[in-house]
Each structure stands twice: as C-alpha cells, then as structure tokens.
Amino acid sequence: MLLGRRREQDELDRLLRDVHHGHGRVLVLRGEDGSGKTALLDYLCGRAPLGRVVRTVAAEPEAGIAYAGLQHLCAPLLRYLDQVPEPSRTVLASVFGLSTSGGTGDVGPAVALLLAVAAAAEPLVCVVDDVHWLDGPSGVALAFVAGQLSAGRVALVMAGRGPMSIWAACPEMAITGLTTGHARELLDSTLVGPVDAGVRDRVVAESRGNPRALLQWSRGASSVESSFGATVVPVPDLTSCLRAIGAALHAGRLGGDGLRRAAAITRDLRLDPDTPAGSLLAGVAHWVLDGYPAAAPALRHAVRTADPDDPMLLWLAVPATHAIWDDENWFRLADRDGAPLSLRGGALLLAGRFTEAAELSGDVPWPALTAYRGRTRALLSMTATARRDGDLHRAGRLHGVAGFAEAVLFNGLGDHVAALRAARQAAEYDDFGLGNWALSELVEAAALAGRPEVAAAARDRLAERTGPAGTDWALGTQALADALAGPADDAEERYREAITRLPVHRLGVLVARARLLYxxxxxxxxxxxxxxxxxxxxxxxxxxxxxxxxxxxxxxxLRH
Known part of the structure; x- marks a missing residue:
C-alpha cells in the first residue's frame, strides 16, 4: 500500500488502460531524492498484467558510456531483433555491441521500430528510473521514441530529479512530499517503540513529507552524504553498496569525503571476499583507505573471477583491471560482442584497432580516440564540454578524463609543455583506474618538457603500483618511466625492457610509443x-x- 499516493496511482492506472486500447503514452515522474518515485514505478510494473515490462535504472557511473541505458533497457527485447527491418536492424546490432558493421546515425527510429515489433502481440511498458543519469546518446534516442508513441501499444515511463531539458516536451507528474497526516501515519507504522510526540512532530516537519527521510529516521540509521550533498539511505546490501561506491568514484575530486565514507561503510559490511562482487568492493575499499599494495590482492581476485555478462559489476571491474595493470582480464571482460561500447572501444583503441573503435563510437567519438588521431579542435571542444558537465553534475571523474585525453593529444603532437599542464591536472586526483594512465602521460610530458623533477616524482608514484601488480604491462610501463626519468646509464636497458615486456597483441599502441621514445x-x-x-x-x-x-x-x- 502506498500512503497518500491515490492521485498518482490513478494516473498510472489510466496510462495502462490507454496503452491497452492502443494509445501510446509517455510520462515523466519528477521529484526529489526519496520522494517515492521508485515505489510508484514498482506499483506501475505490478499493475501491468496486460503486457510485458522492461525496466532499467540509469547509473551515475554509466552516464558517460554511450548507449549504456539503451543496452540495459532493450536487452530483454533482443529476441525480436531479427523481425526489425533493415537498415534499422544493423543500426541496433551495432549499438548493442552485436556487430561492428553498422553506424549509429538513426538510433532513435531504430529503437522505435524495435519497441513496435515487441508490442505487436501485446502491450509493452518501458520504465527508466533515475533518468537524470541516463547517458546522452540513450536520452536522445528515447526522446525521439517519446515523440512517436501517440499511436501504438507502448508506454515509456521515466522517473528522475532536477532539470531535464531533454524531456521538457513530455507529460510530467510532480511527486511531492506526503501531507502531514500521511507522513505521520507512515512514520508511526514503522516505529518499534514509543516516541515523544514533540520529537515525532519535529521529524515529520523537518522531513517535509519525504518518505525516505521518514523511514531512515525510524530505522535509526546513520546517513552517508552522497556526491551531491544530499542525504541518502545507508548502504545496507550489495547492490546499494555498488551504487554508492560507483557514485562516489564518479564524483571523484568534486565529491569531498564521500568516497572515504562509502568505502568505510563497505568495509563494515564484511562482504564475502570469495565472491567477485565482495572482493571487488573490498579491493576498492582498501584502495581508498589503505593504499594500493593492500588493495591489489582483492582486486586481482575480483577481475579474475568477474563474469563478463554481469552488467552490475562490469563498469567497476574494467577500471579495476586498469588499476592493477591486468590487460589479460581487461580484454576478457571488454573485447567481446555485447560488452558496453565504451568499455570495448578502449580495448580496441590500445590494441591499435582504431577503425573498429570508430565504428563502435559512431556519431559519439571517444576523447581518447580523438586524441590519438591528433584532432585538436574536436578534442578541445569535447574536453571543454566534459569539464562543464563535470562541474554541473559534480562528476569530477570527467575532469580526469579530459586532462588525460589532452595529455595524450599534446604528447602525440610534440607539444610537451601543454601535455605537462594537462597531465598534471589529470593526475592531481587519483581517479580509480584512470590515475595510472595519467601518471604515465605525466612522466613523458615532464621528461620531454625539461622538468626532470616532476617526471621523477611521477615515476616514483608509478613504482608504488607497478611493483605490487607485477604484470608485464605494469613492469613495461615502469621500465619506460625509468628510461625517461631514471638514471641515464640505465636508460637504454630500460627502453629495451619496456618494448619487450609490453604485450604487443593487446597494447600495440603503447609498444609503438615506447619505440618512438627509444x-x-x-x-x-x-x-x-x-x-x-x-x-x-x-x-x-x-x-x-x-x-x-x-x-x-x-x-x-626521422627528418632530423
């Protein structure tokens, strides 16, 4: 039973009736965190016996992964792909990572066709929670779909918070706080003992009718600050813990002490260290609280046992492979059909398979690919946008991505002073999995820009990680850093070691860069x-x- 939500429930019931009679509907539920949007979506899904429901929750760590939201939402519908006419079938196969033979220029119409085919036999309800975290390309495609649903048996219902201009033309239902009476009733229903009436009234007043705040207080749980400064429910289970860690990692340098708080809560949960999820979260907690050497064993176990078909873990397991320099498991998880496009694209890029990476990226090129191609104007436009988005959404990791991409660009162009500036900005905060890349660029930029003291300091920071990792990727990276910033008498031996150790079949681009420097x-x-x-x-x-x-x-x- 949902207290005080009769109006909202009636509207959702009308939506289901309309879709049953062939009138497609779109609806956006907008409200603050904890206002009850997800509970209403649960009600909707539970009341939809007339057809099927496909549902996903957009995740902050995937906000920068092109088409991640569409992949999750449409995964149950892929059995209808063969019924979608060409060229839309090829477009969808490319977007969902099932093929590299098609572009992504007409994704919106292609998705609309897939939903129509899936709803031919019986109505279909599509639900997206936390839509404010939906990646941009998925949002554009679903916005197109939303404009095509007036006729048909498909409903698209989304829930989110804050301004979302892309959905401005869609019908909206505001989810506000409960009335005082309903808030008091909800609080009373969850209390396990007597509470002073004055205290109860103060809690009701300060909650402003927010159901989550009321339930949180009644459970006596301590809260943790999210990366946006809002009070959220404590992390009581594995899924919530993954989301909290992911949000804090994405907030990065702009998240205050949110990551340390989330890591401390994760440690207190005492998750099973023998499971991939438990060891992955334990490794991240060690990385945050105890340093890299303490984290390496748990992260190593996590990435070796991670299931490449588990989307809940993949977005964290792949950066973990970067953190411990494990190229073998990186490619096992990412270089395969069905992997999220940006994760697969990174593997293709370092292997030197630029054409395949470009086909996957379609109309949304990745910064690293643009950087390696030497496209200065395009890359700087992308990084400026990334930094603006990072500031707007408190997503500090975007600053790290921007700085790293610019460092690659300028190191490639031979402007090592500009590369030094970008690499220092990227490396000033140790983003999980990304920090190693930034340090490598910093060593090269500083050494060739005439700043040996900066290069040596970055080399030493790398050594703290490459030694415990012990892989050929790690040791080859360290050898190259030592050649650039270590004792001059050892340089040639270290260059040769780097070229020999770096795995050419998976990291061919890095081998070529080492040969250029040598x-x-x-x-x-x-x-x-x-x-x-x-x-x-x-x-x-x-x-x-x-x-x-x-x-x-x-x-x-060569010309010199």
Missing amino acids: GRWLRRRGRHRDAEIELRAAHAVFTRIGAEGFAGRAARE
Missing part, C-alpha cells in the same frame, strides 16, 4: 642507424592505425 633517445646520442629502425617501426604502426598525431611526431624525428 628512437628519439638514440637519435640524440648520434646513433642514427639504430634510431631509424625504431622510428620507422613506430611510424609504420601509427600510420597504419590512424594515430595521426604520433605519426607526425615520428616523421619529424
């Missing part, structure tokens, strides 16, 4: 014949895969 080092010592071998090899790789910035840099070295 060739540069050889040329400056007058060993022109040896330098030419390394530089030509690097130039050939960069040219073949389309890394235009680095190809140009290698060509300039």
